[in-house]
Amino acid sequence: MAREYPWRRRAGWWLQNRRYLAFQLRELGGVVSAIYGLIFLNLLRTLRAGESAYTAFVDMMRTPPILYVNLVLFALLVWHAVTWFMLIGKSQPIQFTERPLPWRAVFGVNVLLWIGVSGAVVYLIFGGF
Amino acid sequence: MAGRDVVFRVKRYRPESGGKPAYQEYRIPYRDDMVVLDGLNYIKDYIDPTLTYRWSCRMGICGSCGANVNGTPRLTCGTYIRDVHKGTVTVDPLANFPILKDLVVDFDDFLTKLASVTPYIVREESGDLSKEFVQYPEDVEAYRQQSLCINCMLCYAACPVFGASPEFVGPAASALALRYIRDTRDEGADQRLARLNTKSGIWECTFVGECSVVCPKDVDPAAAIQTLKFLATMRHMRRLLMPGAPSR
Numbered sequence: 001m002a003r004e005y006p007w008r009r010r011a012g013w014w015l016q017n018r019r020y021l022a023f024q025l026r027e028l029g030g031v032v033s034a035i036y037g038l039i040f041l042n043l044l045r046t047l048r049a050g051e052s053a054y055t056a057f058v059d060m061m062r063t064p065p066i067l068y069v070n071l072v073l074f075a076l077l078v079w080h081a082v083t084w085f086m087l088i089g090k091s092q093p094i095q096f097t098e099r100p101l102p103w104r105a106v107f108g109v110n111v112l113l114w115i116g117v118s119g120a121v122v123y124l125i126f127g128g129f
Numbered sequence: 130m131a132g133r134d135v136v137f138r139v140k141r142y143r144p145e146s147g148g149k150p151a152y153q154e155y156r157i158p159y160r161d162d163m164v165v166l167d168g169l170n171y172i173k174d175y176i177d178p179t180l181t182y183r184w185s186c187r188m189g190i191c192g193s194c195g196a197n198v199n200g201t202p203r204l205t206c207g208t209y210i211r212d213v214h215k216g217t218v219t220v221d222p223l224a225n226f227p228i229l230k231d232l233v234v235d236f237d238d239f240l241t242k243l244a245s246v247t248p249y250i251v252r253e254e255s256g257d258l259s260k261e262f263v264q265y266p267e268d269v270e271a272y273r274q275q276s277l278c279i280n281c282m283l284c285y286a287a288c289p290v291f292g293a294s295p296e297f298v299g300p301a302a303s304a305l306a307l308r309y310i311r312d313t314r315d316e317g318a319d320q321r322l323a324r325l326n327t328k329s330g331i332w333e334c335t336f337v338g339e340c341s342v343v344c345p346k347d348v349d350p351a352a353a354i355q356t357l358k359f360l361a362t363m364r365h366m367r368r369l370l371m372p373g374a375p376s377r
């Protein structure tokens with residue numbers, strides 16, 4: 001019996017084309033959303049611990065290195081959200097007529113809703129823009 | 130022949146030698162109407178008769194001529210050299226499968242997976258099988274897209290999830306499961322969804338979507354898997370909330 005040569009996946013497979021890269025960044029964005037969750041939980045914890053703990057944490061979050069890291073994390077999070085919105089119309093075709101809605105239309109509606117809800121949340125928190 | 134040449138870098142693996150697969154280069158003349166399969170046939174006919182690869186129909190029907198061309202899974206009979214070469218055309222065996230020889234890979238694993246989704250119409254044996262089962266054009270339309278699959282395996286070669294977890298049932302077998310589930314003559318949805326709702330089933334899919342990009346027949350297996358996730362969830366909920374009710 002001839003010997004088969006087993007398949008081995010290359011470590012850098014996700015650099016092979018930009019769609020794989022986009023996917024990996026989307027998955028990384030998922031990890032980032034968990035990190036944001038932890039930051040938020042810690043914020044609540046410091047809030048409970050008292051004003052000085054809360055202020056110290058907020059001041060630390062405002063230091064330039066943390067802000068830069070946050071910018072990168074935020075970009076990944078936005079990418080995660082946008083790419084998931086892109087998948088909605090593809091994963092569950094929405095059908096009112098004979099043909100399902102094009103995924104771009106579903107994507108557009110979701111992005112508009114997202115912007116609307118985010119605006120409402122900002123308004124609720126800051127009482128105006 | 131206008132005197133144009135192209136270099137084919139072809140991955141070779143000789144199982145009897147026991148060595149690792151390695152590239153071999155061939156310089157061949159080409160015309161604009163030649164596909165990658167023509168290039169391989171030229172090599173086999175005029176340069177190196179030991180080169181081994183699969184093909185049959187030369188018209189995108191049999192699904193046997195798949196290979197990674199410049200890193201992307203493609204049907205070599207449907208890929209023009211002029212569209213893919215920048216001086217060189219690199220041809221590898223389909224990724225994610227063990228190599229038997231040169232460009233020929235072992236598909237046995239896929240055939241087992243395909244069989245596991247019962248890829249044929251299932252009827253209750255107690256039912257009346259003598260009557261005609263009428264289908265209207267819209268009934269056919271419901272599964273037409275998935276029925277176009279030619280089992281070429283390009284989707285498996287493009288799927289990084291299958292590359293990392295070979296137990297994953299994979300895109301084509303899932304798409305074909307949906308093809309039969311959507312067929313109004315079929316009564317096997319429950320057993321297929323039970324198979325797919327397992328650890329090696331559809332939940333492995335993280336929706337990379339590359340299977341649908343490379344599919345030469347526009348089967349869109351990625352969308353089929355997401356639809357199956359929805360159907361499997363509905364089946365699970367029905368069994369949970371209405372234990373005695375029929376599963377479909």
Ligand code: SF4
Binds near residue numbers: 300301348
């Ligand atoms: S789903 Fe498309 S890529 Fe996959 S085996 Fe079928 S025809 Fe080939």
Ligand code: FES
Binds near residue numbers: 186188189191192195
């Ligand atoms: S030779 Fe049949 S699909 Fe290419």
